[in-house]
Amino acid sequence: MHPYQLTLADASRAIAAKELSPIELTESVLARAAHVEEDVSAFATLTPEAALRAAARAQAEIAAGSHRGPLHGIPAAVKDIFDTAGTRTAAGSRVHANRIPDADSAVVAALKEAGAVPVGKTHTHEFAYGTITPATHNPWATDRVAGGSSGGSAAAVASGGATAAIGGDTGGSIRIPAALCGAVGLKPTHGLVPRHGAIPLSWTLDHVGPITRTVEDAALVLDAVAGHDLRDPTTLRVPVEDRTRGIGTNLTGLRIGVPGNYFFDRIEPDVEQAVRSAVETLAGLGAELVGVEIPLAESVHAAQWGIMVPEAAAYHQDTLWRSPEYYGPDVRVLLEAGGNSYLPPSICARSGCAL
Incomplete structure (x- = not known):
């Protein structure tokens, strides 16, 4: 078995036991990403040099006896809606083609604090406004879609180009690609994971969560990124807990x-x-x-659209007015319709159920 094939939990245990180094794991994951990227196209931006530097730091820290936890030395990717200091965050759009943030989003900062090794930014539907990821192919059958809008994150994990990934979910955008790519996707409780530094689709409905290969892996990532953040007033104050407790063993009492x-x-x-x-x-x-x-339940979809569409339009109203030509036609028509707070059935039929 190659290191890139390991689950997060197994890789973490091997690193803790000094049976595998963060550099070896990262090199294997990066090589795999490069090998499949032409066919899968999971990444908007790969950052191999920065990843290897981060892996070297993790290796040195662990060798010195400073082990931060299960994510220390683990290669992780993040959806291209989350700000990454010094690395382009374009949200899959020409609108932000040259946008390079000065600071990390809350979830990226939490991953780094846990010792994870960022390997790149994954493709998304433009501004996360869709149930597919146009640039990305399903790694199990490249003639099929990977789902969306976090399709790049799911495809990266499923193909071995990342050991874990972060996605965003407003109405299915973690769960749909995870299901289509055979991964585990978790939409956490609203407010559990801070959204500061994430480009919003709908600030009322947006969630941040993990995409991994196993449930145990998802729990490990969630433990690392969950927490209260003063910059996000929706985040909850909840006790720190071990969410892997009882997984796959005894669920009595649940x-x-x-x-x-x-x-x-x-x-x-x-x-x-x-x-x-x-x-x-x-x-x-x-x-x-x-x-x-x-x-x-039959009204949930209509209620979601009634909230999401005008909120998305409100966020983009200035840019859409100044530079409408930079938006893709499918997203542009939805934003223009949202500006009127009304989505005609004809537009819905043409655009599909964007999430």
Whole structure:
């Protein structure tokens, strides 16, 4: 097995045991990213030189007995909506083609504080306003989409170009590409992960979360990036906890809600079977299954659009007025419609369900 194939948890354990060095892991991940990038196109920007410098620092710290935790020396990628000091953050748009932030976003700063090794910025639909990632291909079948808008992050993790990645989710943009690429995508509780330094789609609905290869890996990343941030008034003050506790072993005492309406109404049979099988596995581990009815579930989509579309338009109104030609046609029509706080069905039909 090559180092790039390791899960985050396994790589972390190997690094802690001095069986694998951060430099060896980073070199393997970077080589893999370079090898598959022409076919997968997960990255908007790869930063191999900076990554190797960060890996060398991590290796020296660990050798000196200063081990920061599970993410120390782990190569991670971030969606290209999160500010990275000295590295372009364009949000997949010509509008920000030359934008180089002076400071890191909160989530990038947290990754660095945990000792992670940033390897690059991953592709996104323009300003995260879509359920696909136009530049990125599914690593399992490159003639298929990777999903979106965090498609680059999911494709990077699934293809071995990053051991873990950060995405953003307003209405599916972590979960959709994770599902399509065979990764784990988590949309955390609103306010759990600070959004400071992230280019917004909808400040009411935006979330920040991990995309990884396993549930344990997702828990490790979430532990590192969750926390209160005074610069983001929506963040919660919650106790620090080990979210890996009990994973895959004993779930006795855990109550899990299983929706009885809406979510199983229009679903492919094999997808339903996979979900129901996962639910049965959780029950077998001791979890208590609780049937729930989601109130007004049929109205969720309309409510989301009623919030997201005008908020996105408000954020972009000045730039859209000055330089409309820099926006892609699909995003531009949505922003223009949002400026009127009304989305005609004809526009929705042409643009798809952007998230």
